[in-house]
Amino acid sequence: MLEFSSHKNHRNPSGRAWALQAIKNIEADYNRSADTHLIKLNIPKLTKAGIDLYLKDESTHPSGSLKHRLARSLILYGICNGWIREGMPIVESSSGSTAISEAYFARLIGNPFIAIAPKATATGKIREIEALGGEVHLVEPYQIYSEAERLAKELGGHYVDQFTYAERATDWRGNNNIAQSLFSQMELERFPAPKWIVMSAGTGGTSATIGRYIRLHTEDYSKTQLCVVDPENSVFHEYYRNRDPQIVRNKPSLIEGIGRPRVEPSFMPDVIDRMIDIPDAASIATIRWLEGVILRKCGGSTGTNLYGALALAKEMMENDQEGSIVTLICDSGERYLDTLYNDDWVVSKNLDLLPYMHKLIDFAEIDGI
CATH class of the missing domain: 3.40.50.1100 (Rossmann fold)
Known part of the structure; x- marks a missing residue:
């Protein structure tokens, strides 16, 4: 049994003085923190086709994600x-x-x-x-x-x-939420209003924030669409299609932090323009490929995001469309050295990364994405 020492004000019905100091502590921490970087990936084939791909690096927050x-x-x-x-x-x-x-x-x-x-x-x-x-x-x-x-x-x-x-806890209208930060950082780019923002869903809170923000600022972002990517063994994509809130999965997602075995109350399907299922092997192969591009390890959800973004880029190339795509680095790959970056673990999960690695390494053969 866990035991915690009771503070004398634990049951204080108001506790206004403590709340004020707690909020000040959080705001001071926020004031010490800079915004996260927006990284432009250098992929010559995409650049030549008039497609710019960006990663907003959320792993640089003080708590790492x-x-x-x-x-x-x-x-x-x-x-x-x-x-x-x-x-x-x-x-x-x-x-x-x-x-x-x-x-x-x-x-x-x-x-x-x-x-x-x-x-x-x-x-x-x-x-x-x-x-x-x-x-x-x-x-x-x-x-x-x-x-x-x-x-x-x-x-x-x-x-x-x-x-x-x-x-509901995040102020999606402004207050330096992730959508406001992302769009402000895009203002001086070749295509400042992204054609696609790609996001994976765990709680659904971030996709809800981005989707609502786009609608609030429709005049500026009328052509921006939100694509949510879903890993294996997650209910979100099926719920997006049929709106059955009773869907459940008994097997957990291998991509930690995203995908859920049940429909979560924070998931808002009506602010999403499109969803794509991403195989777990594709997500893991993508973060290993990405390490060679940016010389850093990223978490599995980043692979899910980026693979979905590359799939959309391929569609844009096929349709002779230009524009920008923005997705996220959600956390550092250092947290997954014993799983996603461990070859024995990958084999134990019966995952074959090679087909996806070949397509990613040689972007000219990316047709299978």
Whole structure:
């Protein structure tokens, strides 16, 4: 049984003074942080065809991933709603990156943090959560929701529940959300209004933010479309097609952080223009290929994003279309050295990367994408 020392103000019905200081701590941390970079990939075949491809590098956040923005919003949302108070344990169900970022902010405001994660979560992620002062409980994938809710209730804590609150905790209208940042960084490029933004979905919060922002600024981005890419063993693409909220999958996605076994409340299909299924082998092959291009390792969801972006670029070339495509580096590949970058692990999952690697290495043979 987990035990936490009760703070004298833990049950304070107001706690305004603590909340004010906690918010100041988070805002000060934000003020110390620069925006993430937008990297233009040098792929001669695309450039010659009038297609520019960009990666927004979210791995440079202090907690190392795209989820830093979400975690900040979720923790602020909890504080401002009066749900998170001084000394209160913060509990989350997460496959890793969100938990790492929430552990970062929990430490910043002085609250204990507990992550309920699937047993297959990469050990690198577990180490990062623990290094930030958090605890990790590993359970079966289908148990993460109920166990997080149970533990938060038992400890008198707050269950953040990213899968419900991601789309509403983030201010999609502005406030330096990822969409506003991305579009502002594109202003001086050859094609400033992207033809496509490509995003994978975990909670669905980021795709909801981008899709809503595009619609809010339709006059500027009327031709910009949002494509959401989905890994194997995820329900989102099927739900996008048939809108059946009861769909479930019993097998977890190998691409941690994206794809879900059930339809999450934060997933907003009506702001999405298109969805594409991406094979797991293609995602993993793409991050290995990308390492040779940018000399850095990236996480699996980045491979899913980029493979989808390349598929759209191929379509644009076939249709003699010019324009820009923007997608994301979601986190660093250093978290996946024992899985996605481990050849023995890849073999154990019966994945064949070679067909995709050949197409990616020789872009002239990319017709199979």
